[in-house]
Amino acid sequence: MPRRLGSLHGLPSRYDRLRAAGLLTISEMGRRLKIADCIVWRWRKKGILHGQLYGVRKYLYEPPVSVTQSNQRLCEVQYEA
Numbered sequence: 001m002p003r004r005l006g007s008l009h010g011l012p013s014r015y016d017r018l019r020a021a022g023l024l025t026i027s028e029m030g031r032r033l034k035i036a037d038c039i040v041w042r043w044r045k046k047g048i049l050h051g052q053l054y055g056v057r058k059y060l061y062e063p064p065v066s067v068t069q070s071n072q073r074l075c076e077v078q079y080e081a
Helices: 004-009 012-020 026-033 037-046 067-078
Strands: 052-057 059-063
Touching: 004 067, 012 052, 026 037, 026 059, 037 059
Parallel strands: none
Antiparallel strands: 052 059
């Protein structure tokens, strides 16, 4: 219902709004970090990367400030007691 109302009134979808805000697909994030898509998914599940839900089990990812920052977050998660 909301999707139909949005298209009827010319409103962009959630996916379009998130993409316009600069969020990346899983493949784009993997290429940027030079890791496999499955690792991007795992890092989101562990809280290392932040994703925004836009559909059923579909996420767009906030680009990291730097690759070093992402690697530091990974180390913090792995070595917590």
